[in-house]
Amino acid sequence: xxxxxxxxxxxxxxxxxxxxxxGIADWTKAPAQAAEPTFTPPTPHRMxxxxxxxxxxxxxxxxxxxxxxxxxxxxxxATDPKGKPGLASFTADLxxxxxxxxxxxxxxxxxxxxxxGIGIYAGIDSAGVSVGTLTKTLDxxxxxxxxxxxxxxFDQKDFDRVQGDRATALELRRDRPREVASILLGGALYGLDxxxxxxxxxxxxxxxxxxxxxxxxxxxxxxxxKGMTLVVAGDVDPIALQKKLDATLGAWKHPGKHVxxxxxTPIAKIAHRLIVVDRPGSQQSDVRLGLVGLxxxxxxxxxxxxxxxxxxxxxxxxxxxxxxxxxxITYGIRASQDWRLDRGPFTISSALVTAExxxxxxxxxxxxxxxxxxxxxxxxxxxxKQNLIRALPAQFETNAATAAAFxxxxxxxLPDSWYAxxxxxxxxVTAKDVRAVAKSAIPSKQMVFxxxxxxxxxxxxxxxxxxxxxxTRDLYGMPVSK
Amino acid sequence: xxxxxxxxxxxxxxxIDFTKFELANGLKVYVIEDHKAPTVYEVMWMKVGxxxxxxxxxxxAHLFEHLMxxxxxxxxxxxxxxxxxxxxxxxxxxxxxxQTVYQNVAGSNFLEQMLWIEADRxxxxxxxxxxxxxxxxxxxxxxxxxxSYENQPYGLAHLLIAENLWPKDFGYHWDxxxxxxxLKAAVAPDVKAFFAKYYVPNNATMVIAxxxxxxxxxxxxxxxFAWIPKAPTPVRPHYAAPAPxxxxxxxxxxxxxxxxxxxxxxRGPAAFTxxxxxLDMAAAILGDGKSSRLYKRLVFDEKIAQSVRAGFGGQELxxxxxxxxxxKPGTDPKLLVKEIDEEVAKMAATAPDAGEVERAIxxxxxxxxxxxxxxxxxxxxxxxxxxxAHDPDYFSKDLARYRAVKPxxxxxxxxxxxxxxxxxxxxxxPGKKPTQxxxxxxxxx
Numbered sequence: 037x038x039x040x041x042x043x044x045x046x047x048x049x050x051x052x053x054x055x056x057x058x059g060i061a062d063w064t065k066a067p068a069q070a071a072e073p074t075f076t077p078p079t080p081h082r083m084x085x086x087x088x089x090x091x092x093x094x095x096x097x098x099x100x101x102x103x104x105x106x107x108x109x110x111x112x113x114a115t116d117p118k119g120k121p122g123l124a125s126f127t128a129d130l131x132x133x134x135x136x137x138x139x140x141x142x143x144x145x146x147x148x149x150x151x152x153g154i155g156i157y158a159g160i161d162s163a164g165v166s167v168g169t170l171t172k173t174l175d176x177x178x179x180x181x182x183x184x185x186x187x188x189x190f191d192q193k194d195f196d197r198v199q200g201d202r203a204t205a206l207e208l209r210r211d212r213p214r215e216v217a218s219i220l221l222g223g224a225l226y227g228l229d230x231x232x233x234x235x236x237x238x239x240x241x242x243x244x245x246x247x248x249x250x251x252x253x254x255x256x257x258x259x260x261x262k263g264m265t266l267v268v269a270g271d272v273d274p275i276a277l278q279k280k281l282d283a284t285l286g287a288w289k290h291p292g293k294h295v296x297x298x299x300x301t302p303i304a305k306i307a308h309r310l311i312v313v314d315r316p317g318s319q320q321s322d323v324r325l326g327l328v329g330l331x332x333x334x335x336x337x338x339x340x341x342x343x344x345x346x347x348x349x350x351x352x353x354x355x356x357x358x359x360x361x362x363x364x365i366t367y368g369i370r371a372s373q374d375w376r377l378d379r380g381p382f383t384i385s386s387a388l389v390t391a392e393x394x395x396x397x398x399x400x401x402x403x404x405x406x407x408x409x410x411x412x413x414x415x416x417x418x419x420x421k422q423n424l425i426r427a428l429p430a431q432f433e434t435n436a437a438t439a440a441a442f443x444x445x446x447x448x449x450l451p452d453s454w455y456a457x458x459x460x461x462x463x464x465v466t467a468k469d470v471r472a473v474a475k476s477a478i479p480s481k482q483m484v485f486x487x488x489x490x491x492x493x494x495x496x497x498x499x500x501x502x503x504x505x506x507x508t509r510d511l512y513g514m515p516v517s518k
Numbered sequence: 519x520x521x522x523x524x525x526x527x528x529x530x531x532x533x534i535d536f537t538k539f540e541l542a543n544g545l546k547v548y549v550i551e552d553h554k555a556p557t558v559y560e561v562m563w564m565k566v567g568x569x570x571x572x573x574x575x576x577x578x579a580h581l582f583e584h585l586m587x588x589x590x591x592x593x594x595x596x597x598x599x600x601x602x603x604x605x606x607x608x609x610x611x612x613x614x615x616x617q618t619v620y621q622n623v624a625g626s627n628f629l630e631q632m633l634w635i636e637a638d639r640x641x642x643x644x645x646x647x648x649x650x651x652x653x654x655x656x657x658x659x660x661x662x663x664x665x666s667y668e669n670q671p672y673g674l675a676h677l678l679i680a681e682n683l684w685p686k687d688f689g690y691h692w693d694x695x696x697x698x699x700x701l702k703a704a705v706a707p708d709v710k711a712f713f714a715k716y717y718v719p720n721n722a723t724m725v726i727a728x729x730x731x732x733x734x735x736x737x738x739x740x741x742x743f744a745w746i747p748k749a750p751t752p753v754r755p756h757y758a759a760p761a762p763x764x765x766x767x768x769x770x771x772x773x774x775x776x777x778x779x780x781x782x783x784x785r786g787p788a789a790f791t792x793x794x795x796x797l798d799m800a801a802a803i804l805g806d807g808k809s810s811r812l813y814k815r816l817v818f819d820e821k822i823a824q825s826v827r828a829g830f831g832g833q834e835l836x837x838x839x840x841x842x843x844x845x846k847p848g849t850d851p852k853l854l855v856k857e858i859d860e861e862v863a864k865m866a867a868t869a870p871d872a873g874e875v876e877r878a879i880x881x882x883x884x885x886x887x888x889x890x891x892x893x894x895x896x897x898x899x900x901x902x903x904x905x906x907a908h909d910p911d912y913f914s915k916d917l918a919r920y921r922a923v924k925p926x927x928x929x930x931x932x933x934x935x936x937x938x939x940x941x942x943x944x945x946x947x948p949g950k951k952p953t954q955x956x957x958x959x960x961x962x963x
Contacts, residue, residue, distance in 0.1 A: 052642065053591070053641035053645075055592075055641065058742075058746075063591065063638065066634065067630040067631050069605070069631060070627040070628075070629070073556030073627055075555065098554070099532060099890060099891055100887065141809060145873075145877060148809050148877035148878070148880060148881045149873075149876065150880065151881060168888060170887065200821060204777075207776055207847060208671075210776065211671040211774070211775050212671065213669065317950075317951055319664040319668045319669055322669075350599075350603050352600050360658055361595075361596065364654045364655075364657025364658050365657070366658075367658060387664070389661055389664065418604065422604045423603045426604075426606020426607070426624075426625040427607070429606075432555070433555060433892055
């Protein structure tokens with residue numbers, strides 16, 4: 037192995053590259069871009085199953101694979117009943133733990149045999165099933181999915197076992213400071229017992245409140261095929277697919293209990309709040325700053341996308357440039373709006389080196405305030421807008437991404453043609469629009485701060501920021517008095 | 519070396535077409551045409567990784583990787599990413615023990631800009647390197663280390679495993695992230711020397727993929743790269759095959775966690791050698807997902823574990839086979855080790871059923887096909903085949919060698935490699951996070 041000394045000797049011999057021999061007159065000038073290519077987002081073929089379920093198909097025959105995404109509105113954690121946080125997610129967890137005469141293990145074995153992956157999850161506004169499989173095993177994969185959906189066993193023994201696994205996962209939450217930081221923010225913005233303010237997996241303290249009967253009832257009420265949309269992308273024949281789905285899922289009906297709109301109650305008037313968790317010895321502080329943002333149908337959507345891109349959307353965003361590339365106090369910092377049916381949280385998240393925690397928050401606030409008071413310069417505005425416009429094709433690169441893109445439209449009741457107008461809408465956004473939405477939607481004075489870190493080292497500096505009296509939570513993010 | 523299984527042509531086999539050319543300076547270039555989206559992807563695979571680092575400079579290959587985004591002879595710091603993001607793309611890279619792989623993405627009308635950016639940093643990265651850039655990225659890397667290792671539950675396990683699995687003079691003994699004191703010791707002349715030695719056109723494989731025409735790629739690559747001088751072929755540190763392990767190396771550690779976790783790791787063969795597919799299938803049968811043997815026994819039936827995982831990772835010089843089991847609260851980790859041992863011994867003695875192997879193969883096939891869907895992943899895979907398998911046209915052969923795995927081969931590979939007296943058994947129990955001094959491999963002070 038070479039030693040350091042030999043390396044230094046070598047470095048003396050390193051010479052600059054002979055750019056003058058390249059034949060390129062001016063290396064400082066970026067080559068011009070070629071003509072802008074056109075991109076037309078795919079348009080799904082819209083159909084309907086006998087039971088009312090909407091079916092959207094996007095054909096792509098490049099590879100012998102298929103992705104499916106089932107959107108189940110009204111079955112996400114926002115519909116967890118009071119006192120039973122985690123019920124939507126428990127229901128999703130239990131669905132494939134036994135169905136149609138197959139045990140949980142047999143279902144998993146059948147998936148592997150078919151080369152299929154079936155994932156069942158509960159999000160916040162909706163639940164869903166995402167499936168990836170091979171063209172040659174599509175039909176038996178649909179049979180298996182249909183079995184899971186129409187004949188779940190919901191057996192007490194499986195319930196007890198899954199409850200045990202979920203309980204352990206909740207017990208281990210304190211080992212995951214990032215998750216705890218997000219819970220702190222959600223709780224502060226909406227209230228820990230509210231639709232948007234509780235973690236989807238529930239709490240350690242509350243998992244015992246959920247019984248098997250709750251799961252069974254929730255499934256019957258909320259997983260109503262009439263309101264669902266199934267998006268299928270990949271190597272399929274739409275007509276044959278519809279026939280197969282009708283034969284397996286077409287007769288599936290649930291009484292259903294539609295909730296027309298999710299209503300959340302953001303905590304009325306938010307001034308600065310500081311919520312902290314002490315993790316002695318932490319080398320970094322996990323921080324979340326945020327407030328109740330906009331809902332998905334807000335007319336300021338496009339301006340807000342440009343704003344979040346400029347602020348914290350990519351590597352060259354203002355936050356990342358300042359805190360990572362100039363100050364070197366983090367590995368990365370991002371800003372994002374969680375677009376939901378009602379007003380979801382706007383969050384800035386990072387892990388800051390312990391000694392610079394308060395400094396990082398101060399710099400972040402300066403950057404947020406600047407966007408509300410000064411127009412974004414033309415070149416930077418154009419960078420953000422073009423980044424969004426030219427990245428649009430990536431949303432349809434894979435079958436799974438394509439299915440997810442149209443699932444989102446279905447959940448929010450947006451037209452299938454929505455992506456076709458996206459670029460034009462982004463192009464219209466002006467610097468004034470961005471400044472206006474920064475001022476109206478993310479006023480820094482209303483932000484809540486959640487910090488999980490070594491309080492002995494960061495608390496004194498945090499107190500100097502005048503963010504209000506620090507409110508302490510335990511390692512699980514829960515009020516300490518309990 | 520045993521011959522690889524002969525490929526069997528099948529109708530559902532993916533055919534990945536590409537073209538190839540090589541510049542006089544040794545830069546190898548592949549082009550994959552795919553016009554589904556108006557996007558271009560560039561992969562620059564540099565044959566240098568953390569196993570090429572010298573004494574007291576662990577983590578340097580990765581630190582260097584960070585500096586590749588801090589500007590070059592004619593591009594001020596930050597400009598490359600501004601241009602790529604304005605073009606709807608991004609840039610990134612990863613460093614492993616064997617290689618450093620750069621990825622740039624942009625709208626396809628920015629192909630020429632992308633190549634100009636890459637050529638400028640390949641030719642003149644260090645022309646504008648200064649102490650401030652190095653210090654800044656050293657801080658960023660230290661933060662990456664805190665975020666991805668120190669502040670993660672069980673986050674330091676793989677540093678401990680590598681130190682114990684491989685001898686101290688072997689290139690896989692230290693993790694890519696490096697030791698803090700070594701990162702702090704790096705100086706600007708290290709960067710210049712590393713760049714001059716390894717970042718030369720004849721040490722790279724480049725793949726341009728997406729909405730491009732091969733002739734146009736060739737014209738532009740020649741324009742921007744052909745003038746860069748060929749350099750001596752980098753002489754990488756040579757590692758002799760390490761002496762075999764002759765015992766169960768038992769390592770105990772603690773972390774700020776709630777339940778114990780057990781890691782059992784064996785040495786295995788290098789990537790693209792004959793036994794790799796059977797070891798991958800053994801890992802799937804033992805510990806991948808709910809249908810696996812360890813899940814069934816430890817999580818489902820006995821409820822003494824919260825999760826299980828098994829995987830084989832083949833690298834250039836050797837591989838490792840790792841089983842990870844996280845305990846349920848109250849489970850003695852010794853019991854987990856005992857039961858893992860029983861399951862491994864069972865597979866070493868009796869071949870798995872045909873059904874188990876079929877499931878593992880089908881899952882693998884499905885994952886493989888999914889992996890071909892994103893153009894960038896396809897491009898990285900092609901570069902990997904070129905550098906590691908010495909055969910860029912390896913897509914269908916890769917699938918075929920997994921389809922050909924037989925139950926007896928799984929048994930034979932398990933018996934050969936997963937021996938109870940040649941491995942590292944690491945147990946991490948709830949307690950204090952190890953201090954910086956304990957983490958620092960004693961051989962790297």
